[in-house]
Amino acid sequence: MNIERSKELITQLVAQQVTTFCVCAGARNAPLVRVLDSAVGVEVLSFFDERAAAFFALGRAKRDGRAAAVITTSGTAAAELLPAAVEAYYSGVPIVLITADRPKSYRGSASPQAIEQVGIFSHYASPAYDLDKSFSDIKISAVGATHINICFAEPLIDGEVPVLQFEAAVAIPISFSTREQDNRKVDLFMSKISRPLVILGALPVEERARTRNFLLQLNAPVYAEALSGLRESDELAHLQIRSGVTGLTAKSFGQLFDSVIRFGAVPTLRLWRDLDGELKNVPVLSVSQLPFSGLGRAADEQAVSFVDFWQSEFKLKVATADWAKHEQDANKKREYLLQQYPLSETGMLHALSEHISSESNVFLGNSLPIREWDQSASFSKPHPNIVANRGANGIDGLISTFLGWAATERENWLILGDLSALYDLNALALPTEEKTVRIVVVNNGGGQIFSRLFQDSRFLNRHSIGFEHWAKMFNYSYLKIQHGEFNKLSAIDTRVIIELVPDMQQTVKFGQEWGGPAT
Secondary structure, X not given: OHHHHHHHHHHHHHHOOOOEEEEOOOOOOHHHXXXXXXXXXXXXXXXXXXXXXXXXXXXXXXXXOOOEEEXXXXXXXXXXXXXXXXXXXXXXXXXXXEEEEOOHHHOOOOOOOOOOOOOOOHHHEEXXXXXXXXXXXXXXXXXXXXXXXXXXXXXXXXXXXXXXXXXXXXXXXXXXXXXXXXXXXXXXXXXXXXXXXXXXXXXXHHHHHHHHHHHHHXXXXXXXXXXXXXXXXXXXXXXEOOOHHHHHOHHHHHHHOOEXXXXXXXXXXXXXXXXXXXXXXXXXXXXXXXXXXXXXXHHHOEEXXXXXXXXXXXXXXXXXXXXXXXXXXXXXXXXXXXXXXXXXXXXXXXXXXXXXXXXXXXXXXXXXHHHHHHXXXXXXXXXXXXXXXXXXXXXXXXXXXXXXXXXXXXXXXXXXXXXXXXXXXXXHHOOOOOOEEEEEEEOOOOOHHHHOOOOOHHHOOOOOOOXXXXXXXXXXXXXXXXXXXXXXXHHOOOEEEEEEOOOHHHHHHHHHHHOOOXX
């Protein structure tokens, strides 16, 4: 019965393009482990940490364009999947969470390895299945997590383990939009504005060309974040605000623009948060693959799908604004500061961006790295293959997600902060499959983003930890860059930890002279 049900479950999942199974073996999930061990044509990877495995599955789903599954035993092992389920929910990435369980009669008993696993992920996993003796057709979600809780009674291995042969799956695009069409919102919004600022968050690859072409026709100012894939677009250069947050304060916005049109995921820049504060009365239209407004004023927020937007028939004449002169002055300041403080954290990320090839995969960590990349990365070298975990914006599981997302045919770079690395140290034990992996840890001795928010050292989590011994523990090469020795990057190994140590005095001076608000 257990083996037969495990076979049926795996077969149903493979039929829905799930071909990567991240297995955290234990006693209760033994039937699934044994069936997968005899399966041919699927990728089965072994993990000891359920939390890391779930983030790895998230990264693999990002890479392959189809859901990946993680399998745990019963008990608190299931609870370890929650952080990745939250990220999958808000980023719209499909993953399947399979939790083995003891029979239903053990629920509420406090028997070993028996917790209440049904509903443990709340609304972060839908649909959710609770499979005891009966079995039903499983339909996984195209967006976010699907939870399958399957009960196994003893004896766990209760029959002959079959050999399952599966055909290789073909990658398919993830379909995010689940909203009903309503393009009337677009026409109404456009009829009331004349000086919009366009902000590009993370854009699906399939929407980038059409978005770029529309922006060329619209002829409005554009702020493109790195995740949009259009940040370094030559065609959009004459429309772009490239000076970073200094050119986009709440004060300057009110002088130059009357509205915001957002394409893609929720943006990173500080101005977006000002739309809930000083700019709360500014009209906003969000064109996104996900149904999230990204603002606290959700009741007034206009949010439509890409399909709605492209099918609308509005005509908008953009009024001329003096944003170009403002941008020119702000960009000169940016370039001056990058030259003046090359060993600042921002200056070092600028230099690093010039050493990473355009063909490379780049994963940006949350907190400061993603903001500083948007602010400082070179515009002369495009980096179209950039992703991040911006669903819930957390700093946990970043290395695990990166390793799941990394490709075998190109260089893979991860840039993250020191606290983010400390959250996920054991991720280096995860499979790398002969990938070229460069993990850059920006070590500024703690959570320095909070030094910009609070004048209180308790928020910084200061430390004096270096990362050389971490690299050695997992057989990674190690390189430390402290004084701008970026020429060392020309001779690094396949798997390397690069510890970037910025000059704190230069970092502080850069921030003070830059004058951008805390993010």
